[in-house]
Amino acid sequence: MIRFDHVTRRYQQDGRPALDDVSIEFERGDFVFLIGASGSGKSTLLRMILREGLPQKGKITVAGQNLGLMLEKRVPDFRRSIGMVFQDFRLLPDKTVFENVAFAMRVIGAPRSTIRKRVTKVLERVNLDHLAKRYPHEISGGEQQRAAIARAIVNEPAILLADEPTGNLDPRAAEEVMKILRWISSSGTTVIMATHDRPIVDSMRRRVVQLHRGALVRDQQRGTYDPPVGSEAWELLRVEEADSGLRASDPTPAHQKDDDAEASASEPEESAAVDKPEKTGPSQAAAADKAPAEEPEPEPELELEPESEPEPEPAQEESIRVVWPSRDSRESTAEVPEPKRDFDGTELPDLSRDGYEEDEPTDQVNPAEGPVEEPAPAPAPSEHDPELVGDDPQPSAEPAPAVPFRTRPQEAKKHRLDWLAHPERDEISEQDEASEEDEGSSAEENTRRLARPASSPADVSKAQAPRPMAPSDGKSETPRPKSSASQSTYTDARRTAEQLGIPRSRRGFWRRRRDG
Numbered sequence: 001m002i003r004f005d006h007v008t009r010r011y012q013q014d015g016r017p018a019l020d021d022v023s024i025e026f027e028r029g030d031f032v033f034l035i036g037a038s039g040s041g042k043s044t045l046l047r048m049i050l051r052e053g054l055p056q057k058g059k060i061t062v063a064g065q066n067l068g069l070m071l072e073k074r075v076p077d078f079r080r081s082i083g084m085v086f087q088d089f090r091l092l093p094d095k096t097v098f099e100n101v102a103f104a105m106r107v108i109g110a111p112r113s114t115i116r117k118r119v120t121k122v123l124e125r126v127n128l129d130h131l132a133k134r135y136p137h138e139i140s141g142g143e144q145q146r147a148a149i150a151r152a153i154v155n156e157p158a159i160l161l162a163d164e165p166t167g168n169l170d171p172r173a174a175e176e177v178m179k180i181l182r183w184i185s186s187s188g189t190t191v192i193m194a195t196h197d198r199p200i201v202d203s204m205r206r207r208v209v210q211l212h213r214g215a216l217v218r219d220q221q222r223g224t225y226d227p228p229v230g231s232e233a234w235e236l237l238r239v240e241e242a243d244s245g246l247r248a249s250d251p252t253p254a255h256q257k258d259d260d261a262e263a264s265a266s267e268p269e270e271s272a273a274v275d276k277p278e279k280t281g282p283s284q285a286a287a288a289d290k291a292p293a294e295e296p297e298p299e300p301e302l303e304l305e306p307e308s309e310p311e312p313e314p315a316q317e318e319s320i321r322v323v324w325p326s327r328d329s330r331e332s333t334a335e336v337p338e339p340k341r342d343f344d345g346t347e348l349p350d351l352s353r354d355g356y357e358e359d360e361p362t363d364q365v366n367p368a369e370g371p372v373e374e375p376a377p378a379p380a381p382s383e384h385d386p387e388l389v390g391d392d393p394q395p396s397a398e399p400a401p402a403v404p405f406r407t408r409p410q411e412a413k414k415h416r417l418d419w420l421a422h423p424e425r426d427e428i429s430e431q432d433e434a435s436e437e438d439e440g441s442s443a444e445e446n447t448r449r450l451a452r453p454a455s456s457p458a459d460v461s462k463a464q465a466p467r468p469m470a471p472s473d474g475k476s477e478t479p480r481p482k483s484s485a486s487q488s489t490y491t492d493a494r495r496t497a498e499q500l501g502i503p504r505s506r507r508g509f510w511r512r513r514r515d516g
């Protein structure tokens with residue numbers, strides 16, 4: 001899942017590397033303690049997984065993605081798929097516990113109803129539901145760290161990075177935090193925790209990765225904080241920590257030395273099997289050589305919670321589902337509004353600054369899924385409906401407009417009755433027929449019109465009626481449908497006659513002309 005291939009990282013061009021030719025892999029569901037003296041490169045390694053800075057040499061791959069090739073615009077999205085917890089909690093002081101956790105979901109555009117449900121569930125899981133409305137300064141350090149963890153996991157990350165999460169906590173609070181981290185790991189999340197907390201590492205007996213001045217000097221399954229006594233890793237840690245003041249003397253207490261001696265005498269093979277140094281340099285080779293012989297037998301894992309308490313449940317429907325977002329799903333979230341500034345884990349952006357609004361999004365409109373489509377309009381009646389009146393050469397899929405284009409059956413019936421009762425029905429019908437005949441050839445019509453005296457009312461009306469002009473070859477460019485053309489001609493003629501003041505009794509000229 002996470003792979004470092006000969007990674008070297010320098011903060012200054014000519015300075016000592018913070019990470020020096022590190023090659024290591026972390027699998028899904030791993031629980032890894034990252035140890036080493038102050039300045040050994042633990043935080044740098046964690047930050048490189050978040051793609052905070054790229055290596056000068058080597059390659060880092062996370063979930064199949066080469067971080068060196070990742071587009072900048074993908075980085076914020078990528079970082080949001082990784083949870084991060086810090087020693088100093090980094091909660092927003094002006095927001096309640098609930099709001100702090102909810103914030104992580106709001107920056108990815110989750111609907112408020114989803115946020116409410118999931119934050120409530122996560123706070124229950126870290127046993128903070130009763131403090132949801134408190135502000136950070138109103139709760140203890142351990143509670144603040146649990147709130148920070150809740151915020152880190154509320155989006156169900158596949159990877160959780162914790163940089164000394166128990167560094168500011170008393171043993172009891174630290175134990176609570178570790179209980180939660182162990183549960184998160186059991187759900188399938190890869191947890192990598194940088195720590196100086198020896199009792200915790202020793203009690204958990206998980207994979208231990210040790211750095212020394214940027215170099216990987218130990219990678220041990222089910223390890224303890226201290227490397228096997230006498231190994232090079234042991235010597236390096238002892239000297240480094242003595243120098244840095246973290247530990248004044250021999251890192252291994254006397255009682256453990258005794259245990260180690262017994263263990264190495266009884267179970268040397270198992271120790272060898274779990275130790276897997278990555279490097280082949282002198283220090284690593286020495287550590288590898290010595291470790292198998294001196295590795296203590298792994299003791300039964302110490303339970304941090306009382307024995308009566310059941311083991312955290314594996315991931316189920318009810319628990320937090322850990323899903324590593326696939327490349328496709330990440331691309332599909334391109335529509336999610338991105339904060340103008342990255343959520344880089346070191347600072348939480350201000351919501352209003354990022355352009356997010358307090359308004360509650362509707363459940364139906366999830367920015368990650370795109371807007372919900374409008375329901376399709378009711379299908380228009382078939383154009384072949386015999387009850388319909390009026391021409392509709394272009395069947396329309398649009399919903400009925402305010403002024404109905406089509407006539408409903410009842411209206412059609414009324415129109416027919418009106419038509420039968422129309423006083424000029426016969427005349428209009430004849431006019432329509434005449435018009436239809438006239439429509440046969442626009443060229444013929446034009447010729448006839450030109451041949452008639454200009455004073456003829458028919459000429460006046462025809463001249464003012466808008467008609468398509470025939471092209472030179474005598475054919476109309478855009479012949480109109482017969483019925484609509486005749487209707488139009490009639491309407492135009494009547495309007496013209498009215499404008500000319502021709503009395504209705506004399507409007508039979510159409511018939512007369514045609515008869516003549």
Ligand SMILES: Nc1ncnc2c1ncn2[C@@H]1O[C@H](COP(=O)(O)OP(=O)(O)OP(=O)(O)O)[C@@H](O)[C@H]1O
Pocket residue numbers: 011012017018036037038039040041042043044045
């Ligand atoms: N931003 C930076 N600029 C320059 N040098 C840095 C920077 N961050 C870290 N370093 C140097 O890189 C080296 C590794 O630092 P890093 O913070 O990774 O160590 P660490 O193991 O996490 O230490 P600690 O246990 O004290 O947190 C140190 O020598 C440190 O001074």
